[in-house]
Amino acid sequence: MTTQETSRPRRGLFVAGLLLTLLTGASLRLRRRVRQRTAQLSRSEQRLAITLDSLDTYISEYRAIQACNHRLANFSPVTGLPNxxxxxxxxxxxxxxxxxxxxxxxxxxxxxxxxxxxxxxxxxxxxxxxxxxxxxxxxxxxxxxxxxxxxxxxxxxxxxxxxxxxxxxxxxxxxxxxxxxxxxxxxxxxxxxxxxxxxxxxxxxxxxxxxxxxxxxxxxxxxxxxxxxxxxxxxxxxxxxxxxxxxxxxTEEIHLKVMTRVRMEQKLQQAIEPDELVLHYQPQVSADGRYLGVEALLRWQHPQRGMIPPADFIPLAEQTRLILPIGHWVLHSACRLLASWRGSSRGGLRVAVNVSAVQFHEPGFIEQVKALLDETGAPAERLTLEVTESLLMEDPERVRVALGELRKLGIRLALDDFGTGYSSLNYLKRLPLDELKVDRSFVMGVPDDASDTAIVATTLTLAASLGMEVVAEGVEKTSQLDWLASHGCQTFQGYHFGRPVPLEELPLAEG
Missing domain, CATH: 3.30.70.270 (Reverse transcriptase/Diguanylate cyclase domain)
Structure with a gap:
């Protein structure tokens, strides 16, 4: 066999091997590319799955937010009832x-x-x-x-x-x-x-x-x-x-009553500007008739209805908070009066002013009083602020602190209509009060009604033990005055000494 003949099969084997190698390499590359593409596809599917998952979460959250907003817009968060x-x-x-x-x-x-x-x-x-x-x-x-x-x-x-x-x-x-x-x-x-x-x-x-x-x-x-x-x-x-x-x-009756109240509220608001509100003064005197001071009492001089008593409009003023500008005006007027008396024969007289609970609880009330005293130059020790028992029952500790601040300014403090409310005697002894004013409903029965007489006698004893002065309101008869004076009462107020009148009509207004 010649060398040429011998080399042919070897060449064929080489070519076959080479082809096999090439094909195998191509197959491997193809498999690698398939695996790569498969991996890429798998990652895309994963991303798609994650995207779909996130989208589902977003939709769920959106629906939950929508449901929450619907509940908040239509139902009470406390009871779950429709709002x-x-x-x-x-x-x-x-x-x-x-x-x-x-x-x-x-x-x-x-x-x-x-x-x-x-x-x-x-x-x-x-x-x-x-x-x-x-x-x-x-x-x-x-x-x-x-x-x-x-x-x-x-x-x-x-x-x-x-x-x-x-x-x-x-x-x-x-x-x-x-x-x-x-x-x-x-x-x-x-x-x-x-x-x-x-x-x-x-x-x-x-x-x-x-x-x-x-x-x-x-x-x-x-x-x-x-x-x-x-x-x-x-x-x-x-x-x-x-x-x-x-x-x-x-009912129509209720409607008429409410409409009357609404109209009165409107008229009261208008009354502040043209000075329809006026102050009358009632003397406070000693047993021998000596003037100790006056109480400033608000009146409404209505152009059509005439003089309207406080009981007819003060509750409305409190409900509508018109009492705030009205009360400020009353305090300002009292301070100006005290300042005008300073240095005269009336310089030792006191002026008492009623303070509404609404007014007392208004933020800045104490600063307001101090500013009025500074502005007018009124002597604080001649100003008496009267508060009611009902005020004492509203946040008693805060009231006690506020009264203490007023007392530090030198202002006298009186508890008005004593006996008609529900104040605790245990709490009463802790308050910085100077006066107890016995309500006229009890004074009227003295000395004939046993119950009224006992209540007033007890009040006088209590006040004496607490170091407070007692002012008896509604004194109209000599018999009442004599009994009260004999039991230790020192200050009196009522028709027996004088009705509330404009300042110029008071005997103390001149001279």
Missing amino acids: RGRLVAELEQAIARLCRPDRHDRHAWRARYGALLLIDLDRFKLVNDLHSHEEGDRLLQQVADGLEQALPESGFLAHMGSDEFALLIHNLDLPLEEAAHRVEKIAEKLLAVVSSIASLDDAPSTPSTSASIGVTLFGRGLIDAASVLQQVDMAIAQAKAAGGNTLRFF
């Missing part, structure tokens, strides 16, 4: 249904009514003040649960905020009197439910739970949701004024 907004929307729908007759109902225009009940817890603020807001929320939840269980079938219960709930009843297909009677029964049941809720388990000092309910009925006619809400507000104000734990229906 005021939902109640108003439901009320508007109920009114629209009443005004839209059913074409398929042959009795479509028969009498149909709806009713709105506003339920307000009495003395709820005490729960928060005496305990905590958490305890207050727990009580609200208990009330909500109790009211829900007592709902009529067509009732829509809402939590209006704070301690107010509302119940909307529609489809009362009854004559007006029967509809009112049915709603009254429902309201009485709700009052009983609220009253049955026990005091907080760990707070036995909390007053028992009760509620006031205002009710208004509405039918088809020219009425809207705002008018219905206004009417029920008027009704519940009457229930509150009656002492609570009761219900009142909106």
Whole structure:
């Protein structure tokens, strides 16, 4: 065999091997590229899976946020009941249904009514003040649960905020009197439910739970949701004024009373500017008739109604907070009067001014008094501020501190209408008071009425032991004066010595 022949098979084997090597290399590269592509695809799938997962999470979170916003916008976070907004929307729908007759109902225009009940817890603020807001929320939840269980079938219960709930009843297909009677029964049941809720388990000092309910009925006619809400507000104000734990229906009489109050409020606001408010002064004297000072008493000289007594407008001024500018004006007038008397024969006289609880609790009241004394130059020791017993029961410790600050300014402090309130004698001894003013309702019975006589005698003894002066109000008879003087009373005020009159008519005004 020649060398050429021998090399051919070897060359073939070489070529075959080379091809195999090339093919194997290509296969390996192909497999590597497939693996790479597969890995890339796997990573893409992973990224896609992660993206889909994140998107699902975002959607879930978005839906949760939407649900949360819906709850916040439509439901009370404390009780879970529908809120005021939902109640108003439901009320508007109920009114629209009443005004839209059913074409398929042959009795479509028969009498149909709806009713709105506003339920307000009495003395709820005490729960928060005496305990905590958490305890207050727990009580609200208990009330909500109790009211829900007592709902009529067509009732829509809402939590209006704070301690107010509302119940909307529609489809009362009854004559007006029967509809009112049915709603009254429902309201009485709700009052009983609220009253049955026990005091907080760990707070036995909390007053028992009760509620006031205002009710208004509405039918088809020219009425809207705002008018219905206004009417029920008027009704519940009457229930509150009656002492609570009761219900009142909106009536035209209530409407007229409220409108009269609104007009009077407007007139009172206008009266501040044109000086319709005036001060009269009543003397405070010693047993021998010597003038010790005067009490400044507010009067309203109405251009049409004449002189309006304080009892007719002071409560309104306090409710509307108009007492703040009015009270400032009275204090300023008293300080100017004292400053004008300084250095004269009347320089030793005192001027007493009543201070409203609203005015006393206003931030900056003590600074306001100090500024008036500085501005006018009035002697602080000649100014007497009179506060009532009811004021002492509102945050007693804060009141004690505030009275102490006024005392540091040199101002005299008097407790007005003593005996008519509920102040604790144990607390009374800690107050920086200079005077106790015995209310005229007790002085009137002296010396003939045994009960009144005993109360006044006890007050005189108590004041003496505490180092306080007693001013007897409402002294009208010589027999009253003689008895009071013989039992240690030193200062007197009443018609026996003089009625409240303008300053220029006081005997002490001249000379």
